[in-house]
Amino acid sequence: MSTFDINSITDFSVSERFQRYVQIDTQSDAESPSCPSTEKQKNLGNLLVEELLSLGITDAAIDENGYVYATIPSNTDKNVPKICFCSHMDTSPDSSGKDVKPLVHSNYQGQDLVLPDDTTIVIKFDQHPDLANQIGNDVITASGTTLLGADDKAGIAEIMDAARLFMNHPEIKHGDIKILFTPDEEIGRGVDKADLKRLGADFAYTMDGERAGTIEDETFSADGATITIQGVSVHPGFAKGKMQNAVKIAGAIIDALPKDRLSPESTSKKEGFIHPASVSGTVEKAVIHFIVRDHITSNLKKHEDELEAIAESVIAQYPGTTFTIEVKEQYRNMKEVLDQYPQIMEIGMEAIKRGGMTPERRSIRGGTDGSRLSFMGLPCPNIFAGGHAFHGKQEWVSVQDMQKAVITILHIAALWEEKA
Numbered sequence: 001m002s003t004f005d006i007n008s009i010t011d012f013s014v015s016e017r018f019q020r021y022v023q024i025d026t027q028s029d030a031e032s033p034s035c036p037s038t039e040k041q042k043n044l045g046n047l048l049v050e051e052l053l054s055l056g057i058t059d060a061a062i063d064e065n066g067y068v069y070a071t072i073p074s075n076t077d078k079n080v081p082k083i084c085f086c087s088h089m090d091t092s093p094d095s096s097g098k099d100v101k102p103l104v105h106s107n108y109q110g111q112d113l114v115l116p117d118d119t120t121i122v123i124k125f126d127q128h129p130d131l132a133n134q135i136g137n138d139v140i141t142a143s144g145t146t147l148l149g150a151d152d153k154a155g156i157a158e159i160m161d162a163a164r165l166f167m168n169h170p171e172i173k174h175g176d177i178k179i180l181f182t183p184d185e186e187i188g189r190g191v192d193k194a195d196l197k198r199l200g201a202d203f204a205y206t207m208d209g210e211r212a213g214t215i216e217d218e219t220f221s222a223d224g225a226t227i228t229i230q231g232v233s234v235h236p237g238f239a240k241g242k243m244q245n246a247v248k249i250a251g252a253i254i255d256a257l258p259k260d261r262l263s264p265e266s267t268s269k270k271e272g273f274i275h276p277a278s279v280s281g282t283v284e285k286a287v288i289h290f291i292v293r294d295h296i297t298s299n300l301k302k303h304e305d306e307l308e309a310i311a312e313s314v315i316a317q318y319p320g321t322t323f324t325i326e327v328k329e330q331y332r333n334m335k336e337v338l339d340q341y342p343q344i345m346e347i348g349m350e351a352i353k354r355g356g357m358t359p360e361r362r363s364i365r366g367g368t369d370g371s372r373l374s375f376m377g378l379p380c381p382n383i384f385a386g387g388h389a390f391h392g393k394q395e396w397v398s399v400q401d402m403q404k405a406v407i408t409i410l411h412i413a414a415l416w417e418e419k420a
Contacts, residue, residue: 004171006410007356013164014406015399018140018157019102021047022149027097028090028187035193036066036090036183044089044156048181051160055167060179065193068181071200072166072174080175080420084201085162085409086369086380087155087208088185091147092391101143104399108139113396115144121393128396130211130388138399148395150387154402155207156181158385162409174413175420180204182369188330190369196378203344204380205412206370210390211360212401215348216382217338218363219371220272221297222330225290225304227253227311230322233284244321246286250279252314253288262303270295270363274303295333295363331367334381337374344379347419351411352383355404383408 024044029037045062052060052070060070074080091097105113113123121144125131142148159179166172178201182190209216231246254276260266267273272294279288292303308325315323338344352359370380386401
């Protein structure tokens, strides 16, 4: 067991790193078939490799698909499981990530934050409950025209600062620590081409959660469903009694979805939903893309059966029109895997506690790279990174919460060595 007091560390670089990383545009693109979906994600990946090499981490490298791999070598004689820390480099397509201007609001005192480049964007104290925990802290926002990128460049900055501290403090005893930075998480392809054999880790933690002190071991299970409607196209001047407009029929299917349940707008906690994410088409053919979510995997089939029944009932009103439904698995609830390895969560929660916080075990109404990694053979819960209001212009993170995440990483690695 290390006698070094991890909590005594004060020489953090996480804020400076974070502000540097968010200025690199890494927005992913769901319409692109390549990996990474946008070549610009490699700009950040290449920088991270340079910084890792400069820390003395000699095997740091980026592959042709944009994945960054690195190893902080063990400094103990114990046989310790190899632990990976993982974050994603891309930012959401939902809001621009180009020309991000990070702003530090020092010594925050509970005021509404008016963002200067678009003063209609206001981060209101009464609408962001976690701001109440930031009095006296330093809050970082964007300037009003872009998202910030705390999802997940906060996680990247935290892992990078922890890597620096591991290399500078050999008195923190640990086994081999693996680092993985992934592209395209925001479009559901974050670990599609991750080489887990090359990574060589036994267990992992994504740094991609929200409020300080939280650790998540449960996600949605997720499918995608696509309904394709084949209508009847006729010249609109001669359409009476003949045309069956696929666009209108798509609208009727969407309108027939339950409004008081099974939708994101009407559900919370562990309630599932059917969500029409996009619709496109012409009179002759229309396509609706749905995402289907539930924490209980077996419920997905029930939701998909209900969606198909709704479509059938609408289509029945249009003789001559047909439809197909195609369902594809996206990811599964990582709890199904993590429950088989309780020590991963026990150590994660103990690390948060040793960092001076009260650990909060939570489920996510969403997914992470950890969902897929867990089912690929790398059990992987999700640790807080400190960001809030993801994917939009009101996104924010506090410097002090990012520092707490760095400390948590150090404690996790030390605890695995201590208990080996």
